[in-house]
Amino acid sequence: MIRKEINRISEVGKALISVEGNPGVALNHVVELLEAGTNQSLSFAKAINITEDSTRFQVFNGTQGLSTQTKIRMHEVPLTAGFSYNMLGRRFDGIGDVADGGPEIIFDKYVSTRLDTLNPTVRLVPKQPLWTGIPMIDVFNTLVKSQKIPIFAGPTEPYNRLLSQIAQGAQADVIIFAGIGLKFDEYHYFKEQLSQSGNIDKTIMFTHLAGDSQIKGLMLPDVALSVSREFADQGKDVLVLLTDMTNWSNILRNVANYQDQIPSLQGYPGSLYSELAKRYEVAADIEGAGSITIIGATTLESLEDPVPDNTGYITEGQFFLDNGKLKLARSLSRLKQQVNDTTRDDHRPIMTAMASLLADAEKAYEAAEVGAANDTFSQKLLRYREDFIANMEEPFGEPIELEAALDKCWDILKRHFEPTETGLSKKLIEQYWN
Amino acid sequence: MIKNNKTRTGKLISIQDSLVKARFYGNVIMGETANVIVDGKSLQAEVLQIAPDPRNSDAGIVEMQVFEDLTGAQIGDQVEFTGKSLSVLLGPGLLTSIWDGLQNPLYKLGEQNAYLVPGMKAPALDEEKLWEFTPSVAVGDKVNGGDAIGTVPEGRLTHSILVPFNFGKCKVESIIEKSEVNITETVAVISDSQNVKHELKLAFRWAVKSPIPFKDRAIPSKTISTGVRVIDLLAPVSYGGTVGNPGPFGAGKTVLQHSLCKYALADIIIMAACGERAGEAVEVFKDFAELEDPSTGDSLMNRMCIFGNTSSMPVAAREASVFIALTVGEYYRYQGYNVVLLADSTSRWAQALRERSGRQGDIPGPEAFPMDIPDQIKGMYQRAGADQGTGGSLTFIGTVSPAGGNFQEPVTQATMDATGGFWGLSQDRADAKKYPAIDPLSYTSSVYDSFISWDDRNKMLQTLYEANGIDQTISTIGLKKVPVEKYVLYQKGLTIDFCVMQQNAFHKLDACTRPERLIVINEAVQKLIDSTINFAQDDKEDEEVKEMVKAKFDELRQWWKDWNLSAQTIDKMAVLPQKVEQFILQEEYTL
Secondary structure, eight states, rough: OOOOEEEOEEEEEEEEEEEEEEOOTTTTTEEEEETTTTOOOOEEEEEEEHHHEEEEEEEEESSSOOOOOOOEEEEEEEEEEEEEETTOOOOOOOOOOBOOSOOOOOOSSEEEEEEEEOOOBBEEHHHHHHHOHHHHHTTOOOOEEEEEEEEETTTOHHHHHHHHHHHHHHSSSSSEEEEEEEOOHOOOOOOOOHTTTTGGGGEEEEEEEETHHHHHHHHHHHHHHHHHHHHHHHHOEEEEEEEEEEEEHHHHHHHHHHTTOOOOOOBBBBTTTHHHHHHHHHHBBTTTEEEEEEEEEEOOTTTTSSHHHHHHHHEEEEEEETHHHHHHHHEEEEEGEEEEEEEEOTHHHHHHHHHHHHHHHHHHHHHHTTOOOOOOHEEEHHHHHHHHHHHHHHHHSSSOHHHHHHHHHHHHHHHHOOGGGGOHHHHHHHHHHH | OOSSOOOEEEEEEEEEETTTEEEEESSSTEEEEEEETTTTEEEEEEEEEEEOOOOOTTTEEEEEEESSSOOOOOOEEEEEEEEEEEEEESSSTTOOOOTTTTBBBHHHHHHOOSEETTTOOSSSOOOOSEEEEEEEETTTOEEEETEEEEEEETTTTTEEOOTTTOOEEEEEEOOHHHSSEEETTTEEEOOOOTTOEEEEEEEEEEETTSSOSSSEEEESSSOOSSSSSHHHHHSSSSSOOOOEEEOOTSHHHHHHHHHHHOOOOOOOEEEEEEEEOOHHHHHHHGGGSBBBBTOOOGGGGGGGEEEEEETTTTTTHHHHHHHHHHHHHHHHHTTTOOEEEEEEEEEEEHHHHHHHHTTTTTTOGGGGOOHOOOOOOOHTTTEEEEEEETTTTEEEEEEOOOGOOTTHHHHHHHHHOOOEEOOOOOHHHHHOOOOOOOOOTEEEEEOOOOOOOOHHHHHHHHHHHHHHHHHHHHHHGGGGGSOOHHHHHHHHHHHHHHIIIOOOTTSSSTTTHHHHHHHHHHHHHHHHHHHOOOOOOTOOOOHHHHHHHHHHHHHHOOOOOOOOOOOOOOHHHHHHHHHHHHHHTOOOOOO
């Protein structure tokens, strides 16, 4: 097939180029950029803004080295992602090209990266717990198959370690690792961890390292999620690890800025919410097919930053990591109610009771800082708080089964309180206190 | 409306995300819908702005938002104008339906493809289903817009077949006998004052931005039993009222919405899932179908319809979804039903307007929202109301998702200004897992009547205020310096909070409290507030007394909580005030 070529780039910016006139490209379709003279392929680009006077493209490999002489070859299709079971165990870049130096892959098929919305009527109501062996998750914020949930953490927290710990025990057929703006050591860490836990053969890594072309990072979730979706459509349970979506949002912000879009909060485009939602909503348990669970990482300085704030409204809860501990107060699994009523009968009540006592204890802790926590009960609360942080909020260590974790909860309560102080019902107290 | 058989068309000259411009010759109407033809697929669009063409004085340029993904669109693609503004199909079969934001039925679309692909369409209401039509007018009768010409049974409701509201005085020319018809068949012919004949069917289209009129608008006066104690006692809402429900993420908006869906007493619940998680709407139409309607015992879905423009669906259709839901609500209000519309979330609706105005290059207002956002929000809430002419009402409960949980942001502020009730969810209460996290002490208010007297309501609030004040004192100077009687007051407040304000939305009995139970609870609460409690102080130190007071109150709270979870019969319910009485006298309890 002979493809139409044009040769009139008029503007080259940071990640974007523009062409004068109307070359006949359709919205979101892909073109290839070729070096004038040699016809060597330099990059692909996507049409994002078309008028009768000019067309603007996002350049996947960045615009360094492009000139007004660079040729544009039309492909007349939107960006697709290659799909094959041979991708398992391999590493790819943000647009699905082989990135591990290994042999090229012959793909079985190419899938659309448009991420069309799944019809809500074919979604199943999620009802299957995913046990992690981490009491803070299993007891207090149970994870559910097809959930979308990020880890919120400061940039220096061990969020990648937690992500990898959750992945290790996860009951999934396929693991899709999608890393945006990764430092090399982070990439290396994940690779090591996945190899050590024997999961590497069921993993596909899509990686974008810090410093790689921005547009490739921007495209990465779409490519990774489209491939995930194909596995799920074929009946597989897929776990997607998405780290770090703050990096991705920052690329989105940069590109919006290059396009002169009117910013809303802190320079992010007004569409930040919709853009994040489009990706996270791919998580689903599909009737008659498989499922996609997304665990992400969102680094933040403050919870009020637009990225974690918008993410919190989109995802089904969040795990909040602070000082290396998984904090109860700010963590939430919105789907836990779907699964934690069929476990042991003390599961829900003890979760509520301990949380409520911990909130009181936090107040006592603040009072103690000004020397006001001098009554007996406040002292109890303070000791409870210390115990809870050390023994419950610690996410790293040997995995613990749910029943053992619940017993551990009772032990902690017994160490510090009288039965009536817990707010737990008489029936449960009689059953579990002694 | 333009009556012209010639299709008016245009050609695309600019495409950016969901916003396009087209060049046209002839006429274009502000607000009309159009179809953009992309790769043979017809995508729905709406006219936003009309301007002259600087290059061609014979032509004009029309700016439109397209409700579906435009991938593949090119310069020169055809645009066909329809002459009709965005409208909703009103008729029997609305209940139990689940649509996308443009009234495409999702189950029907699901038969075509598991994914929502641009250009997919299906009839809004089932065109095959037969309805038993009973005429209520005869040939020669005079009818006006909004009058019924007959009825069909829709589930347990009687659905009146109305003359469209924009009709003036008309005469019935013909009407069918009692028979089974579908929505595409003509059931009557009427002639207007110009003697023009109009065919009437069971269903008709109505423009979503033209409010359906009231017969006789009235002040909302009858309190809704929502089943949620803190609402029904302290921040109630009446049939026809408006409520804004803001909260940071994780504060429990969704659980509260689901509680209202399940337990609020109303004839019809409409859910506009506007820009929120798809899973939440799915839970409603898949799991709630198995639950019972509290007033009829039917499947809960029989009183519901759902518009789902979930967060990954096209943003441009988000604005439409709320207006479509409102129009359906007004339609049933006109039929005399009590409708509750839950819009989750109005912030996503406002954000959709922000995205659009940003693309159009409008000068932004605060936080880049359109300058007129407060007026648009007010206009939306104003469409709710009670109608004493029909006996129906439309109650509008909108959630607000403030950025950063900051209630000072423009959408929350405008909502506070626009609504009669306000349920502010607090992050602190949610963190302490005190649900529902509606904070009665801040950002919570209501102009509507409660199930208890104003005096009782205010006393309850006052006690909570004072207890909160003492709590802060304890946190700053320590318990030692707080006098015993203040400490008792503090414990009273804690008890009201723990046993009454907090409620377990997932417990069969505790999840829903009806007025008769509220009255019993109020009796107990008022007793507790009014009475001095006879704690045996003997010669104990203050510190010891306080410990004893706390232990006694802990016991009472545990007992009360158990009562919340178990006392079902009238006899068992009546024990609560007695228990409190005995607690006040500090007698041993033997019942």
